Amino acid sequence: MRGPNFFDAGKFPEAQFVATSISGSGNSYEARGRIIVKRLDFGVGQNEWAATGQVANEVTVDLNLVAGRAK
Numbered sequence: 001m002r003g004p005n006f007f008d009a010g011k012f013p014e015a016q017f018v019a020t021s022i023s024g025s026g027n028s029y030e031a032r033g034r035i036i037v038k039r040l041d042f043g044v045g046q047n048e049w050a051a052t053g054q055v056a057n058e059v060t061v062d063l064n065l066v067a068g069r070a071k
Contacts (some may be wrong), residue, residue: 005046017063027069034062 002009006012019031040057049055 005049006044008043013063018060027071029067029069030066031067032063033065034060036060 001007004011006015006040017033017035019033022029022031024030037044037059038057039055039059040052044059
């Protein structure tokens with residue numbers, strides 16, 4: 001998945017997501033983020049993986065992050 005036929009992590013080492021909500025209690029926090037990506041717009045899935053029969057063009061990415069404040 002990290003190779004040039006998919007995410008090409010060598011060429012694109014970073015991705016940025018924006019949280020849709022953040023909640024917290026005490027020293028614990030939770031952030032949630034969801035984005036729908038048209039993978040072919042970004043060249044994700046090349047050669048034999050360019051067809052949308054097995055991997056759809058629109059892919060939902062959910063990101064949940066739980067973090068705590070250092071004591």
